[in-house]
Amino acid sequence: MRHTLSVLVEDEPGVLSRVAGLFSGRGFNITSLNVAPTLEKGTSLMTIVTEGDEQIIEQIIKQLRKLITVIKVVDMNSVKRVEREMVLLKVNAQDHYRAEILRIVDIFRCKVVDVSSTEMTIEATGNSEKLSALINLLQKFGIKEIARTGVVAMKRSMQLV
Amino acid sequence: MKMKGAKILLECLKDEGVEVIFGFPGGAVLDIYHELPNYPFKHVLVRHEQGAVHAADGYARATGRVGVALVTSGPGATNTVTGIATAYMDSIPIVVFTGQVPRALIGNDAFQEVDIVGITRPCTKHNYLVKDETQLPRIIKEAFYIARSGRPGPVLVDLPKDVMASTIEFTGYPKSVHLRSYNPHYHPNQKQIKKAAGLIFESKRPLIIVGGGLISSSGCEELLWLARKLKIPVTSTLMGLGAFPGNDPLWLGMLGMHGTYVANMAVNHADLIIAIGIRFDDRVTGRLDSFAPKAKIIHIDIDPTSIRKNVNVDIPIVADCKEALIALKNEIEGYIKEEEDLSERYQSWRDKLDAWNESHPLTYKKSDEVIKPQFVIEKLYELTGGDAIITTEVGQNQMWAAQHFKYLKPRTLLTSGGLGTMGYGFPAAIGAQIAYPDKTVIDIAGDGSIQMNIQELATAVWYNLPVNIVILNNSYLGMVRQWQELFYHKNYSATHLSYNPDFVKLAEAYGAEGYRATRPDEVEKVLVKALNSKKTCVVDMVVEKEENVYPMVPAGASLSEMLLV
Ligand SMILES: Cc1cc2nc3c(=O)[nH]c(=O)nc-3n(C[C@H](O)[C@H](O)[C@H](O)COP(=O)(O)OP(=O)(O)OC[C@H]3O[C@@H](n4cnc5c(N)ncnc54)[C@H](O)[C@@H]3O)c2cc1C
Numbered sequence: 221m222r223h224t225l226s227v228l229v230e231d232e233p234g235v236l237s238r239v240a241g242l243f244s245g246r247g248f249n250i251t252s253l254n255v256a257p258t259l260e261k262g263t264s265l266m267t268i269v270t271e272g273d274e275q276i277i278e279q280i281i282k283q284l285r286k287l288i289t290v291i292k293v294v295d296m297n298s299v300k301r302v303e304r305e306m307v308l309l310k311v312n313a314q315d316h317y318r319a320e321i322l323r324i325v326d327i328f329r330c331k332v333v334d335v336s337s338t339e340m341t342i343e344a345t346g347n348s349e350k351l352s353a354l355i356n357l358l359q360k361f362g363i364k365e366i367a368r369t370g371v372v373a374m375k376r377s378m379q380l381v
Numbered sequence: 382m383k384m385k386g387a388k389i390l391l392e393c394l395k396d397e398g399v400e401v402i403f404g405f406p407g408g409a410v411l412d413i414y415h416e417l418p419n420y421p422f423k424h425v426l427v428r429h430e431q432g433a434v435h436a437a438d439g440y441a442r443a444t445g446r447v448g449v450a451l452v453t454s455g456p457g458a459t460n461t462v463t464g465i466a467t468a469y470m471d472s473i474p475i476v477v478f479t480g481q482v483p484r485a486l487i488g489n490d491a492f493q494e495v496d497i498v499g500i501t502r503p504c505t506k507h508n509y510l511v512k513d514e515t516q517l518p519r520i521i522k523e524a525f526y527i528a529r530s531g532r533p534g535p536v537l538v539d540l541p542k543d544v545m546a547s548t549i550e551f552t553g554y555p556k557s558v559h560l561r562s563y564n565p566h567y568h569p570n571q572k573q574i575k576k577a578a579g580l581i582f583e584s585k586r587p588l589i590i591v592g593g594g595l596i597s598s599s600g601c602e603e604l605l606w607l608a609r610k611l612k613i614p615v616t617s618t619l620m621g622l623g624a625f626p627g628n629d630p631l632w633l634g635m636l637g638m639h640g641t642y643v644a645n646m647a648v649n650h651a652d653l654i655i656a657i658g659i660r661f662d663d664r665v666t667g668r669l670d671s672f673a674p675k676a677k678i679i680h681i682d683i684d685p686t687s688i689r690k691n692v693n694v695d696i697p698i699v700a701d702c703k704e705a706l707i708a709l710k711n712e713i714e715g716y717i718k719e720e721e722d723l724s725e726r727y728q729s730w731r732d733k734l735d736a737w738n739e740s741h742p743l744t745y746k747k748s749d750e751v752i753k754p755q756f757v758i759e760k761l762y763e764l765t766g767g768d769a770i771i772t773t774e775v776g777q778n779q780m781w782a783a784q785h786f787k788y789l790k791p792r793t794l795l796t797s798g799g800l801g802t803m804g805y806g807f808p809a810a811i812g813a814q815i816a817y818p819d820k821t822v823i824d825i826a827g828d829g830s831i832q833m834n835i836q837e838l839a840t841a842v843w844y845n846l847p848v849n850i851v852i853l854n855n856s857y858l859g860m861v862r863q864w865q866e867l868f869y870h871k872n873y874s875a876t877h878l879s880y881n882p883d884f885v886k887l888a889e890a891y892g893a894e895g896y897r898a899t900r901p902d903e904v905e906k907v908l909v910k911a912l913n914s915k916k917t918c919v920v921d922m923v924v925e926k927e928e929n930v931y932p933m934v935p936a937g938a939s940l941s942e943m944l945l946v
Pocket residue numbers: 470471472531532533591592593594595597598617618619620621635636637638639640657658659660661662664665681682683684687700701702703775776779780797798799800801802860
């Protein structure tokens with residue numbers, strides 16, 4: 221099963237390699253990884269999307285907690301959460317495609333952030349399913365480039381069961 | 382007070398209580414070596430950095446204190462990697478200081494530069510590159526704290542040369558450590574302890590398995606109480622040998638791949654396993670789906686990652702073994718009625734185990750013609766009365782040492798279990814002998830393994846260490862040959878040591894004493910000479926060439942599928 225882990229770490233030079241090395245060394249998967257500073261000086265938040273059965277996920281979480289530079293690990297699957305990912309897509313946009321592309325942009329509530337006579341760059345945000353659907357739809361025009369941020373996640377304020 | 386970085390390092394080590402440093406110098410650590418003679422440390426100059434780390438590790442295993450090694454950058458640092466990985470796999474507390482090129486040159490492929498922090502990240506508990514000289518005291522304090530606390534392990538501190546050479550303000554060695562993200566959990570959850578005690582009293586066929594974690598927690602007295610009070614039979618992993626006296630009637634011998642018949646049968650038939658400080662290694666469990674099929678499992682371990690890593694457990698207790706055993710004792714005392722005769726409790730279970738032990742004892746085919754390696758180990762036990770520190774190399778020698786010597790006290794068997802490092806035993810023996818100059822220290826070796834760190838003979842002789850190396854010389858890489866015999870149609874590819882040096886002459890060339898025995902009736906005589914000698918001794922025991930270690934559970938088989946003699 222797919223799990224999203226929020227990992228709060230000390231922001232020191234080797235920390236990314238400690239976490240990445242743990243995954244590669246123990247044969248765990250990383251589907252996506254996002255790292256950025258938090259409001260607290262000296263710490264960063266990593267959001268890791270990984271894949272595995274219950275026992276593997278349990279090991280991953282325990283192994284992460286064991287790293288001296290890891291402060292806190294939350295399995296976001298165990299809470300109500302908001303998950304978002306952003307993608308930039310450069311698609312072929314010859315005149316006869318434009319209207320249809322713009323319709324899709326509208327439906328998916330994304331933005332055109334750059335345009336030329338033959339291409340459009342689209343910025344989209346959403347959960348992974350939404351982005352996959354968008355990418356699928358745009359595929360037929362020809363996607364020239366793609367850049368995704370990887371998932372970030374946040375616990376919802378209301379944790380209704 | 383203003384001080385040079387190198388001096389600050391040594392001041393900190395002094396305050397840390399370090400007494401011995403195993404090391405080997407080089408350019409990047411010259412500042413440290415320049416200051417070293419002004420300090421009260423015993424510095425042991427080895428002949429190879431791998432030897433320094435194994436010696437620090439042997440010192441740590443024998444004493445329970447943190448072992449310290451000091452080496453230079455580049456090749457000095459890379460030579461420590463096997464030693465560090467060995468300590469890591471067996472959870473042994475050591476701190477390794479490596480020299481590094483000056484900060485300004487890091488990343489430039491400078492002379493003797495290597496990213497040792499990167500290289501050792503996966504085989505240290507934690508490691509540091511000291512980038513800011515003002516952080517040096519804090520880092521040293523943390524390094525020792527991390528190495529020894531919780532699940533112990535090796536910590537490496539990389540010291541750029543200019544950090545050691547610069548002069549800075551030193552305000553003293555920190556008194557305490559503040560690590561926000563590292564708080565080992567020593568105290569057991571009382572609810573789990575209650576459940577565990579309940580299970581013990583419900584069970585009909587309980588079995589205690591102890592491991593290296595019990596030794597590291599110094600909880601062996603508490604184990605004695607539990608086992609003897611309730612008369613529960615005890616087995617142990619290789620790493621747990623010595624945690625429970627090997628001459629106690631409740632002792633079943635080691636379990637696992639080369640464990641005793643009775644210990645493995647006990648695992649198969651137990652209805653409750655109390656696992657204390659073990660990590661359920663594949664050499665211990667055999668095929669996982671048939672491990673302990675009838676048993677509920679209580680697992681005490683300080684490291685949550687050890688729990689449910691390989692084996693599902695019913696009652697996990699994340700705690701220090703000693704603390705957990707104390708809590709368990711308090712709980713169990715409440716269950717015991719005063720007039721109750723506890724010795725009756727598991728009597729029929731113990732009778733069953735005794736019967737297995739009698740029908741399939743640990744044994745071997747004896748001989749009057751050739752020296753049987755097992756016989757040598759038995760003699761060593763007889764001659765020392767078990768009052769010795771045994772280290773081993775890796776292979777058959779190690780397994781015979783595990784099976785045929787009776788370990789009576791914790792920290793008397795020092796062996797590389799997890800990594801299985803040939804060449805470990807001799808430098809580890811040096812470390813142990815440095816810690817206990819008056820104890821008998823014996824490295825039980827193979828003719829293959831001993832050649833991996835034989836250069837340390839110079840170290841042992843120079844420091845007058847009466848270490849005994851007993852080589853079970855079978856002219857083979859015996860353990861590998863055994864696997865070839867059993868599973869590769871006797872195709873002895875690259876395992877015959879068709880050329881070996883004359884170990885007696887080699888010993889003498891180094892200034893040690895060399896002895897040889899080729900017949901069973903010479904064994905005792907030669908061992909007595911070596912054990913009574915105050916010098917470093919090498920005993921070349923020319924043993925049966927194709928002897929196998931039995932019992933044996935083939936890799937991947939279940940514990941009940943033992944090959945016997
Ligand atoms: C050739 C060869 C053959 C081998 N054959 C066998 C065999 O037949 N049988 C066998 O048993 N082994 C055998 N081994 C050794 C095996 O590979 C493992 O090293 C060994 O089984 C591990 O022992 P352990 O479970 O006690 O773990 P250790 O490696 O000693 O780990 C200790 C455990 O205790 C925990 N711990 C540490 N400190 C504490 C504390 N204070 N409180 C609580 N918990 C703590 C740790 O987290 C860890 O989980 C063999 C090795 C070799 C090289």
